[in-house]
Amino acid sequence: MAQLAGLILVFVLVFGGLFLTGGSGAMHALPFEMALIGGAAVGTVLIGNSLSVAREALGGFAKAFGGAKWRRDDYQDLLVLLGTLMRKARQGGFVAIEADIETPEESAAFEAVPRILDDEGASGMICDAFRLMALDLSDPARAEQRMDQSIAAYLDQRMKAVGALNTLADALPALGIVAAVLGIIRTMGSIDQSPAVLGTMIGSALLGTFLGVFLAYGLVGPVAARFGQIVDEDARFLDVIRSTLGAYSEGLAPGVALEMGRAAIPPALQPDTATLEQALSASRFIAKSRTAA
Template sequence: MIGIIGIIVIFVMVFGGYVSAGGKLGIILHALPHEFIIIGGAAVGAFVISNDFSSIKHTIKAVGMVFRGPKWKPADYRDLLCLLFELIRLARQNPVGLEEHIESPRESAIFGRYPKIQSDRESVDLICDTLRSVSMNYDDPHQVEEVLEKRMEASLHHALHASHALQTVADGLPALGIVAAVLGVIKTMGSIDQPPEILGKLIGGALVGTFLGVFLAYGLVGPFAAKVKTVIEEDGHFYQLIREVLVANLYNHAANICIEVGRQNTPSHNRPSFSELEDALKATKDAA
């Protein structure tokens, strides 16, 4: 919602300010379709050349983040802590019983209580792979933490490709705007014998190309790239929380302490209060 509001503000301020200063939209509207075909088409073509099909799909999907915002909400962080609490408690009480949950998380009753987390492959794989490695005596906390850190860095690098791709397009748009403007000037030179009022409109139409390239770069595509990066990094805290809790578990802290470590490392705007989490954990124990 806030993304839509931002776009509306941009258009109202830019074009509203232009009209209020006495500018005429007619010249812009007349030239806009042709200039947009040149600039937009060239930008799309360059984007396709510089990315493979998988990256193109991923980038198009990522644009929705501008309007949706982060995937993980405060309630999801609370649910994650409850899920990890159940798994850690079961691992200590019945290590053999844990195997069915980490080997078949899609059929697990524990994971099934948290459907949003269960449907996220990265979260499930991160939890199950780490707990599985512990059962194989791969229990050096520092070693596991290093492995998890490298794994999340790789995942974050891949996820940020969409933001980098959009930023690359944004960086190229002003130059493409100049290309469109130069073509407009060439067109104008072909009508050099026309009266000044006609030449003025032709020159104005040519300058629309420069305007459109800069406007799209710094008013839309650039901010889109920045927002996608912010959302991806925000969602990355969810997976970092998994790392913090499971590494704390390797140090053999009490289950409640492991969960409190995770709660303290949750971003403040998503962090459940101590009492809220206590109530959720109590409900989890009662339901078990």
């Protein structure tokens, strides 16, 4: 919400000033210049990146204004899910959670947390970690190494998209100059016109430089910075999974492993101990009810 308010403020001030000082000529040329620079900007992103990275980069605009994906309730749901799976594995061995990790879409534990189930990165990381622990009990560190690799792959893909936006921000002033030069060329072709006409044409040409600088430092640059922050914030969710299951794979009790994971959650999103314990108790009660039924 703060980012959206900032965007509105910037646009109102800048384009309000342009309207008041630039007159009708500048406003008449604005759509053409915007389409020229914007189209060239999208083209540079496509030229310099793979299709997946380009799509991720352009989607970064929506993510920058939408905020981080994971909320406080999601972190609590994650700890409850991990606690449920660790407790079942502790009591009945890894065979007790085989159905949960092989077909999570049919697991009652995963169905209780649909946002985590729908996220392939988070659900896949959980299932892979438990699967590796079950396959190789002699080397518990292997599961943690695999989780480290998953987090690194997540960050690599998304930081490439952040880098693409930063490159675009660097390129926009130059694209604005290109648009301005095109306007000057058009003006020189009408050199026999009156000074009033030439003044309007030159002002429209300089509008390209204005837009290039504004879009670079007033929009794309800040969006890239915010997108990078969101990537880091969302990666924290995966880091909590790694911290919790890494502790469990080393032989710590589920309760201790959960506390290790809770400590890895940012303070602003961290569920308190009492609330988490209530959620875990409710999960255990529901599981016993299903078993009895």
